Amino acid sequence: MTTALPRTVREVRLATPPRGLPMPSDFAVVEAPLPAPEPDQVLVRNRQFLVFGGLRTLIGGEARNTPVPGLARGDALYGPALGEVVLAPPGSPLRPGDLVTHLLGWREYALVPEAQCTPVDPALPDPVAQLSSGSAAYGALTRLTGVREGDVVLVTGAAGGVGSLAGQIARLLGAARVIGTTGSPRKAERLVSELGYDAVLTAGSWRGAHDAADSRAAYRAFAAQLAEAAPDGIDVLLDTVGGTQLTAAVDAARQGARFALVGALSGQLAAEGSGATAPVEIDAFRLIVKGVSLRGYIGVDHPEVEAEWLGRFAAWLRSGEIRFPLTRITGIDRAPWALRELTEGSQFGTVVVELPDHG
Incomplete structure (x- = not known):
């Protein structure tokens, strides 16, 4: 029929x-x-x-x-x-x-x-x-940054489609401490209680337009939270946001830290503009003296990742190791x-x- x-x-x-x-x-x-x-x-x-x-x-x-x-x-x-x-x-x-x-x-x-x-x-x-969207997180963490036993990992935008899986993936790959960011205390509580984040920083609203004074205040507030959550710095960043969160992450980098950029929501979801740019101020001197690698991740550059991710994702879901x-x-x-x-x-x-x- x-x-x-x-x-x-x-x-x-x-x-x-x-x-x-x-x-x-x-x-x-x-x-x-x-x-x-x-x-x-x-x-x-x-x-x-x-x-x-x-x-x-x-x-x-x-x-x-x-x-x-x-x-x-x-x-x-x-x-x-x-x-x-x-x-x-x-x-x-x-x-x-x-x-x-x-x-x-x-x-x-x-x-x-x-x-x-x-x-x-x-x-x-x-x-x-x-x-x-887990293949982006998995690909960035396995192809660009690597995650080593004992690493401290920061995931920005942790309550989104990428971030909600990225922290769990980092843990399964061996991270010792996983820190996330979000704009909502309610989401922060869920990230800790449901998804196993060790700490979640509430970064405030990064969607609105800020003048220079607002940006500096946002940076100081976020940097203070990050220093408390990771007093010895971070080894890995999976960044979906950019903006002042990326600025602060560079300043908190340990020697040899590895950063992967998979999104730029500070620009993509800004209240003004077209969402096509995401300017950010980064301390280039710190990148040099700390030997920090900073790379963007695009899935089409890593065509083998999708099948590998799906195989591991399916196994982790069946075993209950990931949500x-x-x-x-x-x-x-x-x-x-x-x-x-x-x-x-x-x-x-x-x-x-x-x-x-x-x-």
């Missing part, structure tokens, strides 16, 4: 490039025709798609040299998604009912080139775990609100929009 397909499906489009942080009114959920698949395309009914802060940069109108293209007015949004194969090309190893991930989220159905569909690892206890904090929001109509709540810092862990059965 062949499942009848809908003639039209819904997708989220950029109605207007936002001024400052995106509002739900900057987007439109529209009906669009469901086109027939090309010979090399797979038709996928999406079940969940990821909501991620990096979208701010892509929709801001000034994205340059990003690993994926920016979005213009009228474009459908995109991003990691999990879905069920509905139709596959003749001779394809994919079959209807198979679960795959791809990058055409923010819509109910997606026509995806077969080469861009990744089958879901059956070892994962919950298929949605394949949408986690996967997940916020589920139901309905494509709620997707613009979900992005707004994420940029405001209202959510914890990985955020996905779930699509109920349709068509």
Whole structure:
């Protein structure tokens, strides 16, 4: 029996490039025709798609040299998604009912080139775990910084999709002490009680625009907290924020410290601007005399990491050695609100929009 397909499906489009942080009114959920698949395309009914802060940069109108293209007015949004194969090309190893991930989220159905569909690892206890951002944390900690027995590790933005896994990964790789940062005392308590952070620093709001005096005050307050939590300094930084937190981390670096930058939320989620820049003041002299390495992590530069991460993630989930904090929001109509709540810092862990059965 062949499942009848809908003639039209819904997708989220950029109605207007936002001024400052995106509002739900900057987007439109529209009906669009469901086109027939090309010979090399797979038709996928999406079940969940990821909501991620990096979208701010892509929709801001000034994205340059990003690993994926920016979005213009009228474009459908995109991003990691999990879905069920509905139709596959003749001779394809994919079959209807198979679960795959791809990058055409923010819509109910997606026509995806077969080469861009990744089958879901059956070892994962919950298929949605394949949408986690943990591969960025794992790749940065294993490829750029290494984590050695006894290391003190600092994770900025610890309550986000990357950070909520990064601290746990660092511990499993041998870190002796793991410190996180967040903007909310409630989140700080959860990071300690649920995810095993030894200490969490409440860094205040870094989303608003600060003048020089505000930035200096924010730096002093954060640096004092960091000095108390890590009196002998830090060995590893996994940074998703930048800004004054990165400035203070450089000042707290031990000899030979290794820093990996995986995000720049201080710029991406700033209240003003396009989210395409994240200026920061760093003491270059300290980098030199302390022998600090500082590198940016981009997943496409390490294509082998994803499979390695998924294998270890699945094993850690099955053994209970790691937790996967997940916020589920139901309905494509709620997707613009979900992005707004994420940029405001209202959510914890990985955020996905779930699509109920349709068509």
